[in-house]
Amino acid sequence: MSVKAFKLVSAVEREMLMGDKNYINIECIECCGKNLYIGTNDCFIYHFLLDEKISTAGKITFAATKQLHKYLGLKKPVSELKAASALTRLLVLCDNTITLVNMMNLEPVPTGARIKGAVTFALNENPVSGDPFCVEVCIISVKRRTIQMFMVFEDRVQIVKEVFTPEQPCAVAVDGYYLCLALTTQYIILNYNTGASQDLFPYCSDEKRPIVKRIGRQEFLLAGPGGLGMFATVDGISQRAPVHWSENVIGAALCFPYVVALDDEFITVHSMLDQQQKQTLPFKEGHILQDFEGKVIVATNKGVYILVPLPLEKQIQDLLASHRVEEALVLAKGARRNIPKEKFQVMYKRILQQAGFIQFAQLQFLEAKELFRSGQLDVRELISLYPFLLPTSSSFIRSHPPLHEYADLNQLTQGDQEKMTKCKRFLMSYLNEVRSTEVANGYKEDIDTALLKLYAEANHESLLDLLVSENFCLLTDSAAWLEKHKKYFALGLLYHYNGQDAAALQLWVKIVDGDIQDSTRSDLYEYIVDFLTFCPDQDLVWKYSEWVLEKNEQVGIQIFTKRPLEEQEKTNFKPDDIVSCLNKYPKARVKYLEHLVLERKIEKEKYHTHLAVLYLEAILQLKSVTTDNCTETTELLFKLRSLLQKSDLYRIHFILDKIQGTDLHMESAILYGKLEEHEKALHILVHKLKDFHAAEEYCMWNSENRDVQYRRRLFHMLLSVYLNPGTSDCALVMAAVDLLNNHAAEFDAALVLEVVPDSWSVQLLSPFLAGAVRQSIHTKRMTQTALGLAQAENLIYRHEKVKQKGTPILLSDKKVCQVCQNPFCEPVFVRYPNGGVVHTHCAANRHLNSNTTHHSSSSSNKT
């Protein structure tokens, strides 16, 4: 398939030119503005005015009105015509002579200025002289291998240069100082100023007509071997790939971005952008093809036609309509320099978007995405293809004219589910990519809502991520959609995001209770607990606290215990309220009290007592059902003991009362200990529990942070319990011996010796005795050392004192104060450590002044 780039329109009909005189042929043409000149084989020049007419349907026609015709008076054909509009001169080549005629009346200039001996000529469209009233003309001379350069003025000509070529030239084009020449066997570039030449490529001009055409600054188009249109710069380089026209090309013209070529049968149109042939127009007997200021004119011997380019936009749209995206884009990009920037950008963006939709419809998503991105597509155009994705409230209307031909995705995919899924997957990734870019500005709601719908429908895990991060999903639309797709958990998140925590919780609770089905989270209960824990709405927390605790006391209590601390302190979650609310949930209550007492370390008697009582009750309860200690009991006992030991706040007597009569001896011992009733406590430990180790431990922890005396008192107490004369239990005696031997340092040896039975052997107590002796010696030596050290210290101070007193200071009335330079009239003075002596009042002044200065060495010695 091809592009319609040009339309062939007739300009000058045969009748207008020659009527029925069949022998008359068109030899050459020239067009300058509206002026069309035709030279004939019978030595006439015709002048027409060309008027372009655009019909209402946009059809372009040309009407040529004949102005003049002029016979040049020679029997030779007019072989070339070139207009020099700045001089209002027409250069006419006839019979190897170039004459200057007036463009308007076709009269020769009165001076008769002419260039003789020209085979052919070319104007320099990139002149070097800089004189606006001068055209530079290059001729191929009738002299062999000779080129001549002329300056042509209004009524005179002047030769500038003559250069010789290695072979006979047969065609020429000029740009600045560069001549592009077709020689007999090759093309060359010749700098007529320096004489330097550069071969281009071989070409046999005898066999095939060469073409040398300047197509722009420093670039030429040449007929090459094998039907190629070759591009060459004045540097002898080809910067564009050649176009491929036909072997017997007659003429070539340029109308960006196309090269138009003429052969015996066709006019062919080739793109310079991608080298492809774009259009072929049948055209018989053509023999001239030239472009004049963008106007492409083609002529047969008998008539003149114009190739009217179709607007680029139309061409591009045609290409897009036949889904030739790449060509359309190449053409559009190529058109950049021919269209005003603003207009181009609008057009180009639109083309990119259209191209994007074409690629999209072919499921070429990567390409489509890139085109949408570079075309800055309003994403809603894309979203709107997908039924029901745009929120009902969206104000979006598709652009007009439409960017594509599809009503919706169903039409585009023709119901193919697989394609549909692919399209949806693409949109998901695309929206996800653009939602945080500037592309989304202004319609974030539409994008996020669409994305949510896609995710929900596809059961995509990103649905939750979307809802828990910043998003602009519209509530009503999204809620209805989520409900439809039974995404209740997500719906809850949506409510939460929109500040409707109550609604969210209501939904989630229903899911947990099995009233509605949504398996998104298997740990939804824990999720709710967590949610409530951080829920700032106290009423909600209270409202669902029962439900939560009902489900699981241990976990549920977290809604109170795991709340952020500062919030707990600030708000109305009063521990008292919570505790009373927890009456129904004993396990939760214990947990909460533990939280208050152990974690938050709230120093309130009632919580401590309460917790102790709860432990106690639980233990007694357990003991009443089973006899052997299960792990739960052990654990509780451990907790109770630890509480009783560590806390000083609970009501000791109250607990003691409760413990009385139970077998919780250890605990009552601890309680007695708290009451400083150590004898009772130790009695229990030793006699009831017979746990000597515990007894020793008791002495240790009860004397923690107390002085040595206190500890000794306890250990002596324990010893006397062991040695209670009422008992003669062998075990107790052994315990006493062990106690002494192991804790020799905790005893006053003299006292011990008084109480131990005389019957004990020294050997039995030898470790104790050795320890005691060692201890006593150690104490003695330590004391001596301390004494020695104290004496030494005392000596140092005395030395200091003597040093301070130092040498006597003599004060006489001849001495002057170092500050005021006056003599001393009183015996009081101040002496600085450096020996300076001053008045007391001077010192006081100075002291005041220097308080703020660096002279702070004002520690004065008064004598």
Add this chain to the structure above:
Amino acid sequence: MIRAGGREGGSRPAAGRAGPSRAAMKKPDGKVVLLGDMNVGKTSLLHRYMERRFQETVSTVGGAFYLKQWGPYNISIWDTAGREQFHGLGSMYCRGAAAVILTYDVNSLQSLTELEERFLALTDSASADCIFAIVGNKSVASCSSKVRKQVRAEDKMCFETSAKTGYKVDYLFETVFEMVVPIIVRQKAEGPPQTVDITDYKPAKRTKSGCCA
């Protein structure tokens, strides 16, 4: 559709190739030219490298080029026509080239001989410090042909590739580009060498013809 010069079998347009890269509109910084007899696989090699595919081609008419962004540089890679008919164009394509990839077919000794006899002379117009790479294409990595043995071991710039399988194709072009970059840098520093070229190029011709005229 009638196919145009330089383009063949479905291959996409190269010059000013459509697509997002603005590079396509920029002027190339350096030129690499593929030379070699017809049918040795120049077009296939380039196509494999640029489009990552191998497909049937038709004999190249004239020439075509691709633009390749290599680091900060735009390198144009010219695919020339191996057919005798277009031989005359080679010299123009090579003008100012920073690298010439001389390609032969490992299964054809003739195509290797041609390189020396016909193509080497075309490279006179290339940049003075032009890089040359010799590439034996259509290699079947396992079989060893006679031709290969002759070229073997000459130096590092000899390659054996297969456009069909893609064997060493990237390696070839990337090695060449790596070596071309310093030349581009130098050319840039010196300014466009071509403009200098022409002024001191064959000044003798004029004088000669001047005498005879």
